[in-house]
Amino acid sequence: MSIKExxxxxTGGNVWYELHGESTNHTPVIVLHGGPGSSFYSMQGIRILAKDRPVIFYDQLGCGKSDRPTDPSLWKLDRFVEELRQIRDALSLKDFHILGHSWGTTLAAAYYLSHPQGVKSVIFSSPCLSAPLWAEDQKENRLQLPLEVQKKLKTNEENGTTKSDEYKEATKIFNKHFVCRLDPYPEFLKKGAHYRNPEVYNIMWGPSEFHVTGNLRDFDCTSRLKDFEVPTLYTCGRYDEATPKSTMFFRSLTPNGKSHVFENSAHMPYLEEPEEYIRVIGEFLREVDSND
Structure with missing residues (x-):
């Protein structure tokens, strides 16, 4: 299998990309990783889809192998949308599928709603399409944690001490419940921690998955999901912080919406149930292509 990088x-610098597979009769898929300020590193297993079609990964500006400029004005949704358009043009992508995960679904939605041309389908993997709704869901999720953990989270947030070790340890317990339930936690993920950029995450989102204080805190595109005119797949894990309840709500607002819940996963089904994840995503993409 060919690999090009x-x-x-x-806008703001240079981003690194990696293209797997060769041109076939099947439409390419471009993968939008989570974060903000994460990287494609944890999603590299999705390259298996390249046996059917070209698969394009890239590290968004500010993280991974891409440039890391220090200008905080760059960390806005509109610039990331423009970044994706620039990548599409540079790679001469006429028609393509978009697979977004977590924050990548926010970016996917914003991109499609401003540049629908050429987008054949959208996959919202563990979607965050309403920051206020996400925040409400995390309030409910936190109630499932041990009382002592809940207290530590609340106290540190009230005191503005979210950089403390106590807060970080309590956050790890949340993550074990709702982000990645694999035990032990995958070693390769620990090795990839340096690809993250906490500054981008803090500016755009906040100090943790469940304490939304950044410039995305008011993002909500639910009123425009009716405008999606392409096949759209919503997926999440049964224990996902992107809850099945909200995921099904988003799907209900989308004319061509389909859904799938990964029963043994939290927020990273591409690691927690990799074979099932590839099967579901691959079947959806093949079905869309076959209906052309």
């Missing part, structure tokens, strides 16, 4: 100039 390189850099593309975008």
């Amino acid at each position: 390189g850099y593309i100039e975008v």
Whole structure:
């Protein structure tokens, strides 16, 4: 299987990309990783889809192998949408599928709603399409944690001490419940921690998954999900912080919406149930292509 990699100039710097597979009769899929400020690193297993079609990964500006400029004005949704458009143009993508995960679904939605041309389908994997609704869901999720953990989270947030070791340890317990339930936690994920950029995450989202204080805190595109005119797949884990309840709500607002819940996963089904994840995503993409 061929692999091509390189850099593309975008607003603010250069982003690194990797293209797996060769041109076939099947439409390419471009993968939008989570974060903000994470990288494609944890999603590299999705390259298996390249046996059917070209698969394009890239590290968004500020993280992974891409440039890390220090200008905080770059960390806005509109610039990331423009970044994706610049990547599409540089790679001459006429028609393509979008697979977004977590924050990548926010980016996917914003991109499609402003640049629908050429997008054949959208996959919202563990969607965050309403930051206020996400925040409400995490309030409910936190109630499932041990009382002592809940207290530590609340106290540190009230005191503005979210960088404390106590808060970080309590956050790890939340993550074991709702982000990645694999035990032991995968070693390769620990090795990839340096690809993250906490500054981007803090500016755009906040100090943790469940304490939303960044510039995305008011993002909500639910009123526009009716405008999606392409096949749309919503997926999440049964124990996902992107809750099945909200995921099904988003699907109900989408004319061509389908859904799938990964029964043994939290927020990372591509690691927690990799074979099932590839099966579901692959079948959806093949079905869309076959209906052309």
